[in-house]
Amino acid sequence: MTLIVAGPTGTVAHDGGAFHxxxxxxxxxxxxxxxxxxxxxxxxxxxxxxxxxxxxxRVHSLSYLNELEAFCAEGGGDIDPDTYAxxxxxxxxxxxxxxxxxxxxxxxxxxxxxxxxxxxxPGHHAERGRAMGFCLINNVAVAASSLTARGERVxxxxxxxxxxxxxxxIFWDDPDVxxxxxxxxxxxxxxxxxxxxxxxxxxxLTVNIPLPAGATGDVVRSAIDHVARPTxxxxxxxxVLVSCGFDAHRADPLGELALSSGDFAELSRxxxxxxxxxxxxxxxxxxxxxxxxxxxxxxxxLGALLAVPTDLAAPTYGGPxxxxxxxxxxxxxxxxxxxxxxISSEELGA
Amino acid sequence: xxxxxxxxxGFDGSPDSQAALRWAAQMSGAVGARLRIVHAVGLxxxxxxxxxxxxxxxxxxxxxxxxxxxxxxxxxxxxVDGDPCSALLRSIAAPDPADLLVVxxxxxxxxxxxxxxxxxxxxxxxxxxxxxxxxxxxxxx
Numbered sequence: 361m362t363l364i365v366a367g368p369t370g371t372v373a374h375d376g377g378a379f380h381x382x383x384x385x386x387x388x389x390x391x392x393x394x395x396x397x398x399x400x401x402x403x404x405x406x407x408x409x410x411x412x413x414x415x416x417x418r419v420h421s422l423s424y425l426n427e428l429e430a431f432c433a434e435g436g437g438d439i440d441p442d443t444y445a446x447x448x449x450x451x452x453x454x455x456x457x458x459x460x461x462x463x464x465x466x467x468x469x470x471x472x473x474x475x476x477x478x479x480x481x482p483g484h485h486a487e488r489g490r491a492m493g494f495c496l497i498n499n500v501a502v503a504a505s506s507l508t509a510r511g512e513r514v515x516x517x518x519x520x521x522x523x524x525x526x527x528x529x530i531f532w533d534d535p536d537v538x539x540x541x542x543x544x545x546x547x548x549x550x551x552x553x554x555x556x557x558x559x560x561x562x563x564x565l566t567v568n569i570p571l572p573a574g575a576t577g578d579v580v581r582s583a584i585d586h587v588a589r590p591t592x593x594x595x596x597x598x599x600v601l602v603s604c605g606f607d608a609h610r611a612d613p614l615g616e617l618a619l620s621s622g623d624f625a626e627l628s629r630x631x632x633x634x635x636x637x638x639x640x641x642x643x644x645x646x647x648x649x650x651x652x653x654x655x656x657x658x659x660x661x662l663g664a665l666l667a668v669p670t671d672l673a674a675p676t677y678g679g680p681x682x683x684x685x686x687x688x689x690x691x692x693x694x695x696x697x698x699x700x701x702x703i704s705s706e707e708l709g710a
Numbered sequence: 711x712x713x714x715x716x717x718x719x720g721f722d723g724s725p726d727s728q729a730a731l732r733w734a735a736q737m738s739g740a741v742g743a744r745l746r747i748v749h750a751v752g753l754x755x756x757x758x759x760x761x762x763x764x765x766x767x768x769x770x771x772x773x774x775x776x777x778x779x780x781x782x783x784x785x786x787x788x789x790v791d792g793d794p795c796s797a798l799l800r801s802i803a804a805p806d807p808a809d810l811l812v813v814x815x816x817x818x819x820x821x822x823x824x825x826x827x828x829x830x831x832x833x834x835x836x837x838x839x840x841x842x843x844x845x846x847x848x849x850x851x
Contacts, residue, residue, distance in 0.1 A: 379759050431826045439827045440793045441722070441760065442752040491826065492793040493753055522753070525796075548753050550791035550800065614757045 361638070361666050362473030364404045365394060366463035367645075369455045370480040373448040380444075381614065381649035382480065382494045389651040390478045393658025397668050404473070406466040411457035411502060418505035419498055419530050424489040428453075428496060439491050453481055453497040460503035460644060464599075467639045474665045475642040477503075478658075482646045484524030484603045485549060493522065493549055500603050500644045501530045507599050508536040515540065515597035517588075517631050519580065519624075520605025520646040521615030523552030527603065528566055533559030538567070538595045540588045542580050544608075544617050545570030554688035555695040563699050567591055569688045573616035576679030577623025580608070581630055583685050587692065592634050599642075600635045602628075606648030606657040610676070614649055620673035621656040625664035632665055641665070714743040718808040720798050720829065721747050723767045725846040726814025728774050732849040733842065734812040735778035735785075746786045746808065747771050750797035764789050778849070795832040802839050811837050815845045 368387040375383060394403070416425055431437070432450035439445060456479035463475035483500055485493030504514040516531075518524040518541040528551065531537035543552050558566040569583040606624065608617040628643075635641045643661065648654040656672060663670035719734035721727045731747065738745040749767050754760050768787050775785045790797040802808040813830045834841045 380754070381757070381759065427826055437827055440752065440795070440829070441750075442754050442793065445826075490793075490795070490832070492796070546791055548751065548756055548791045549793065549796060551796075613759075614753055 362402065362404055362470060363397070363399055363662060363666055364406065364463055364466045364473050364475040365478065366406055366408050366459040366466065366475060367478040369408055369452070369459045371448045371452045374446050374452045374481060376444045382482070384480065386480065386649070386651070386654065387478060389655040390645060390658050393655040394476070394662065396655065396659040396670055397663055397666065399668070404466060406462045408455060408459040408462045410451065410454035411461055415461060415502055415506060416454070416457060416497060418509065419488065419501040421489045428491065443491050443494055445491070445496060449481065449496060455479070456481060456483065457497045457499045457502040460499045460642070461506055463642050464503055464506065467642065470639055472638040474662070476662060477642060477644045479645060483644070484518060484520060484527045484646050485522070486526040487529050495526060498526045498530060500601050501527050503642065503644070504531070504537055504601055508534065512598040513595065514538070514599045514601060515592055515595065515634055516601045516603060518603035519608060519627055520603055521608040521612065521617050522548055522605065522647065523568065524603055525549045525551040528552070528556065532566065533561040535562045535565065538565045538592065538597060540567040540584065540592065542569045542571060542583050544573055544575070544615050547615065554691040557692055557695045557699065560699070560703050563703070564591060564696050565595070567692070569685060571617065571681045572684055574679045575617050575681035576676035577619045577626060578675070578677045579679055579681035579685070580619065580623065581626060582682065583688070584630060587685060587689050596636070597634065598636060599640045600631060602631060602643040603646045604643045604661060605646035606654050609648070609650060609653040609657055611650040611653040612648065614647065618676055618679050620676050621653065621660040622672045622675040624657045625660040625672055626675050628661045628664045714741040714809045716746060716806070716808045717743045717810045717812060718746045718748055718798065718801050719812040720794060720814070721749050721767060721771045722794065723762055723770060724814060724816070726816045726844070729846050729848040729850070730812050730814040730844040731771060731774045732778040733844045735775045735780035737810070737812070738784060739779045739781070743809070744784050744786065745775060745780050746788055746801065747775065748788050748790055748798055748801045750790055750792050750794040752793060794829045798829070798833050799836055802837060808839055810840050810842065812842045812844060815843050
């Protein structure tokens with residue numbers, strides 16, 4: 361199987377200062393993880409042009425895009441306590457989104473392989489009209505919307521330690537996108553409760569499984585297996601995109617989940633079961649800020665998909681969260697029933 | 711009973727948010743409303759990468775509220791995960807809705823006159839309750 365690497369993109373100039381963990385130097389660790397696979401020239405690296413405004417406007421409002429472009433052109437600045445933009449950030453964000461599109465194009469062309477999109481700024485917190493959580497443009501959403509625009513159905517699995525509020529809100533009422541997230545809760549951004557199940561046009565197509573601090577890899581896998589799998593199988597996606605944040609690693613400074621690199625290998629194997637046919641899986645880098653953990657986890661994730669052995673830590677077991685998974689399943693079920701009954705009573709009253 | 715039962719004010723420690731808190735505390739005293747001070751915790755603060763944290767902000771906020779005349783029993787300190795705009799909008803919503811939202815004219819991250827980087831303009835755009843925006847100069851001795 362071919363590994364397509366659409367990146368690394370980004371710019372050193374998109375920089376929040378020495379204390380800020382989301383830096384271009386993360387790419388040393390990420391690409392170190394790719395190198396550790398030992399694939400050499402077997403890796404395919406497509407060109408990664410900037411995404412066009414039309415591509416971005418499928419998921420972001422034009423007013424937001426114009427404002428972000430102007431904000432950067434005027435020198436940028438801090439957007440909130442976490443999120444910043446610099447002069448070059450607009451181009452960096454367009455290039456990051458473009459890399460995702462290039463990855464899908466390469467998969468389409470080859471009809472086989474797995475694509476990895478190592479880009480920054482990350483994307484899954486960016487909403488239709490708002491930058492936040494280090495994110496300016498929602499890269500995985502731009503990619504998914506390019507697929508739904510041609511009539512395909514997309515599963516997005518988000519295993520970043522933080523809930524992908526932006527991706528959820530963008531596809532909230534879209535019947536062609538199934539969004540599945542495992543994340544630590546409570547934690548930034550404060551969204552992602554199990555009762556958030558999607559809008560009236562897509563009831564059940566948002567699957568949130570909030571997990572407590574300390575949850576181990578077996579808990580995350582169980583969450584996907586028991587809560588999300590039935591919905592995924594019924595949805596039958598044409599494509600699987602992964603928001604693969606590695607900040608769920610136990611060494612990461614931004615979260616308190618307890619995964620090891622071996623858990624990311626297991627997770628990627630699990631997610632690959634939902635891929636309908638070869639060449640329909642792409643992984644988008646989101647978070648992940650501890651360099652050694654990031655490198656090892658990138659190698660473990662891609663190695664598991666390509667059947668390439670890598671040095672990885674053993675998967676983890678026994679952390680808290682199994683009761684939260686059961687609660688999430690029942691909360692979700694009740695929320696869906698409530699919403700369906702509301703919809704049918706509105707239809708009867710119409 | 712007062713129409714204004716709950717007033718929410720955003721607080722990030724900046725001079726603007728301190729001014730907003732002074733104004734909100736005075737208003738809560740004037741109408742007999744409960745004052746809910748909301749501090750949003752983002753990614754960097756959670757990771758301990760900012761100089762000041764919620765515990766420091768809490769002490770400052772409660773002191774400012776007390777100095778402005780808000781009865782301690784009516785003041786509530788709340789920490790909410792999220793970016794400032796989303797955290798404030800969630801804080802005025804059910805199940806414990808607010809009647810008024812007060813914010814400083816510029817948060818610690820604000821720039822220029824655009825929506826980007828301006829919590830006050832963003833919440834004013836999206837809030838479903840009245841919003842009062844207070845400049846940093848308000849109530850300064």
